[in-house]
Amino acid sequence: xxxxxxxxxxxxxxxxxxxxxxxxxxxxxxxxxxxxxxxxxxxxxxxxxxxxxxxxxxxxxxxxxxxxxxxxxxxxxxxxxxxxxxxxxxxxxxxxxxxxxxxxxxxxxxxxxxxxxxxxxxxxxxxxxxxxxxxxxxxxxxxxxxxxxxxxxxxxxxxxxxxxxxxxxxxxxxxxxxxxxxxxxxxxxxxxxxxxxxxxxxxxxxxxxxxxxxxxxxxxxxxxxxxxxxxxxxxxxxxxxxxxxxxxxxxxxxxxxxxxxxxxxxxxxxxxxxxxxxxxxxxxxxxxxxxxxxxxxxxxxxxxxxxxxxxxxxxxxxxxxxxxxxxxxxxxxxxxxxxxxxxxxxxxxxxxxxxxxxxxxxxxxxxxxxxxxxxxxxxxxxxxxx
Amino acid sequence: xxxxxxxxxxxxxxxxxxxxxxxxxxxxxxxxxxxxxxxxxxxxxxxxxxxxxxxxxxxxxxxxxxxxxxxxxxxxxxxxxxxxxxxxxxxxxxxxxxxxxxxxxxxxxxxxxxxxxxxxxxxxxxxxxxxxxxxxxxxxxxxxxxxxxxxxxxxxxxxxxxxxxxxxxxxxxxxxxxxxxxxxxxxxxxxxxxxxxxxxxxxxxxxxxxxxxxxxxxxxx
Numbered sequence: 001x002x003x004x005x006x007x008x009x010x011x012x013x014x015x016x017x018x019x020x021x022x023x024x025x026x027x028x029x030x031x032x033x034x035x036x037x038x039x040x041x042x043x044x045x046x047x048x049x050x051x052x053x054x055x056x057x058x059x060x061x062x063x064x065x066x067x068x069x070x071x072x073x074x075x076x077x078x079x080x081x082x083x084x085x086x087x088x089x090x091x092x093x094x095x096x097x098x099x100x101x102x103x104x105x106x107x108x109x110x111x112x113x114x115x116x117x118x119x120x121x122x123x124x125x126x127x128x129x130x131x132x133x134x135x136x137x138x139x140x141x142x143x144x145x146x147x148x149x150x151x152x153x154x155x156x157x158x159x160x161x162x163x164x165x166x167x168x169x170x171x172x173x174x175x176x177x178x179x180x181x182x183x184x185x186x187x188x189x190x191x192x193x194x195x196x197x198x199x200x201x202x203x204x205x206x207x208x209x210x211x212x213x214x215x216x217x218x219x220x221x222x223x224x225x226x227x228x229x230x231x232x233x234x235x236x237x238x239x240x241x242x243x244x245x246x247x248x249x250x251x252x253x254x255x256x257x258x259x260x261x262x263x264x265x266x267x268x269x270x271x272x273x274x275x276x277x278x279x280x281x282x283x284x285x286x287x288x289x290x291x292x293x294x295x296x297x298x299x300x301x302x303x304x305x306x307x308x309x310x311x312x313x314x315x316x317x318x319x320x321x322x323x324x325x326x327x328x329x330x331x332x333x334x335x336x337x338x339x340x341x342x343x344x345x346x347x348x349x350x351x352x353x354x355x356x357x358x359x360x361x362x363x364x365x366x367x368x369x370x371x372x373x374x375x376x377x378x379x380x381x382x383x384x385x386x
Numbered sequence: 387x388x389x390x391x392x393x394x395x396x397x398x399x400x401x402x403x404x405x406x407x408x409x410x411x412x413x414x415x416x417x418x419x420x421x422x423x424x425x426x427x428x429x430x431x432x433x434x435x436x437x438x439x440x441x442x443x444x445x446x447x448x449x450x451x452x453x454x455x456x457x458x459x460x461x462x463x464x465x466x467x468x469x470x471x472x473x474x475x476x477x478x479x480x481x482x483x484x485x486x487x488x489x490x491x492x493x494x495x496x497x498x499x500x501x502x503x504x505x506x507x508x509x510x511x512x513x514x515x516x517x518x519x520x521x522x523x524x525x526x527x528x529x530x531x532x533x534x535x536x537x538x539x540x541x542x543x544x545x546x547x548x549x550x551x552x553x554x555x556x557x558x559x560x561x562x563x564x565x566x567x568x569x570x571x572x573x574x575x576x577x578x579x580x581x582x583x584x585x586x587x588x589x590x591x592x593x594x595x596x597x598x599x600x601x602x603x604x605x606x607x
Contacts (some may be wrong), residue, residue, distance in 0.1 A: 010425070022468055028571055041575075043492060043495065066403060089481055106483075106506060107505075108477075110482065113482065113483065113486040114490075126479065127475065127476065127479070127528075127530075128477055128528040129475060129479070129529060129530040130527055130530075132528075133530075144529070144530070144533075146527060146536065147527060147528035147529070148525065148526075148527055148528075149477055149506070149507050149508065149526050149527070150508040150511075150526050151506045151509075151527050152507050152508075161540065161543070164543040164544075164546075164547055165539070165543065166546075168543055168546060170539060170543075184483070185485065185486060185491055185505075186483075187503075188487060188489045188495075188497040189487075189497055189499075189505065190502075191497065192497040192498055192499045192502055193499045193502065193503075238547070240520055240523055240547075240549045241469075241522075241523035241524060241525065241549075242522065242523060243469075243470075243511070243512065243515040243522065243523075243524045244515075244521070244522050245515040245516050245518075245519050246516065247467070247516070248503055248509050249499070249503045250512060250518070258468050259522060260521055264549060267548075268548065268549070271494070282540045297427075314578075340521045343475050352387075372495030373508075374503065374506050374509065374512070375506060375508040375509045375511060375512030375524075376512045376515060376516065377508060377511075377512065377524060377525075
């Protein structure tokens with residue numbers, strides 16, 4: 001069995017277009033969530049975490065010359081930019097046959113349901129496999145992308161599958177890129193569920209009242225070859241998924257499903273709770289989700305472990321969340337710094353979990369990343385320094 | 387360790403087969419909605435939540451239901467290690483378009499949570515997990531066409547890592563009245579001889595998955 005290394009992470013979010021920009025903003029306590037009142041995504045003003053589109057376009061022009069014939073959708077541009085930046089931080093040959101691209105997304109080019117946009121790109125591009133093909137073709141990768149579309153745990157599952165494919169020797173390298181777009185489609189749906197907050201979301205806080213939608217793209221490169229990475233990589237130890245088998249749109253009250261995923265991930269990674277230095281939680285800031293997570297962490301013996309949610313900075317980036325938030329966690333490990341859980345002031349869950357109140361230096365060797373989503377799905381994965 | 391196909395179930399436009407034998411064809415061919423209702427009744431299913439589901443979840447639900455009829459999976463495997471790996475091409479596009487229709491015009495803006503919740507393809511896995519109490523790993527992967535390698539690799543690795551002991555995996559594709567599914571119930575072989583080979587079993591491997599898929603669709607062409 002091979003060891004699996006990860007690194008070369010990129011983050012595109014409301015806080016910037018690369019990892020450095022995002023981490024600098026997080027360390028400075030800046031949030032990318034702002035009231036959006038342009039009416040495109042919602043009839044009423046609403047806090048959202050949006051990517052800077054004019055900067056996106058200008059950065060994309062640097063990558064692809066304007067005389068280029070091909071047309072790319074907004075999300076495809078994010079994928080291409082994110083992957084291009086990750087590749088610069090490694091010696092990966094993206095077009096080699098022993099490299100697989102995994103795309104994780106919930107809705108892909110969902111904006112193309114709009115007839116106006118459909119005219120420019122054609123209806124086919126709304127299919128996730130068509131979008132993925134545009135990305136793999138751009139990078140001349142010969143393998144069909146593996147596409148994970150499993151609600152809000154898509155990103156974590158992408159990392160877990162990549163880890164298994166490398167460990168078993170099926171592929172030497174896997175590049176996981178997760179992306180999802182801000183859209184009226186998503187915003188209106190969550191509004192109909194009445195699960196959006198009127199202010200920037202506040203995970204685990206007593207006054208939390210819902211989530212904030214975000215958008216973005218994250219990329220992580222994984223390989224059995226540690227020499228591939230320019231910066232020292234971090235080991236992916238193992239991970240697993242589970243299902244609550246309880247409700248399609250509400251989390252389990254007991255946290256049973258997430259507990260099972262965490263237990264399984266720790267077992268597959270060969271670690272015990274005391275070895276975990278920090279947890280990057282899902283922390284959507286809905287009443288039920290955060291309570292469910294607190295119960296699962298408590299039951300898994302993780303009550304004292306410093307835990308945070310990054311959604312107070314960048315909102316809920318859906319199918320990208322697992323990859324983007326893992327990328328932030330890898331940075332937290334590299335910098336040996338616990339990042340404050342933005343929006344958290346007064347403890348608001350029934351278990352006494354240790355939510356990070358301010359940035360703090362700490363030797364971080366092992367990190368647990370968890371996620372949960374619609375369909376009753378949960379996933380967890382463990383990272384450890386070499 | 388060799389993995390075997392304990393049973394398989396296909397739905398190819400109005401015909402339901404189990405292990406290659408037809409178990410249901412409706413009297414009339416009237417599109418997916420009527421087919422789904424007729425199949426639900428035929429198998430004497432008692433699960434009123436079925437009628438709230440979108441078409442994709444209905445197809446997934448019926449496929450799993452017929453596959454597991456007479457199988458007591460949970461008596462042999464723990465619920466934590468029984469999982470689902472489903473693949474399709476269209477994701478949840480049909481219900482996506484339905485949700486889009488409720489928001490395209492601000493004058494008639496009425497998004498509904500009962501549509502929106504189904505705008506994720508993995509809801510079909512969630513529905514099947516609730517029905518059968520499977521708590522193991524579940525996922526939905528998208529591929530342009532039935533992809534035997536993808537289904538095999540994902541399931542095989544879930545067994546090899548120890549994440550699963552029993553897996554329902556395959557293809558559940560639906561958009562409008564174009565629909566088909568092929569699901570396999572996969573377990574470890576109970577009849578392994580010393581060389582790890584089994585004589586009685588249908589081995590779970592990509593070439594066999596593809597062969598079955600082609601055979602199940604053949605009558606349509």
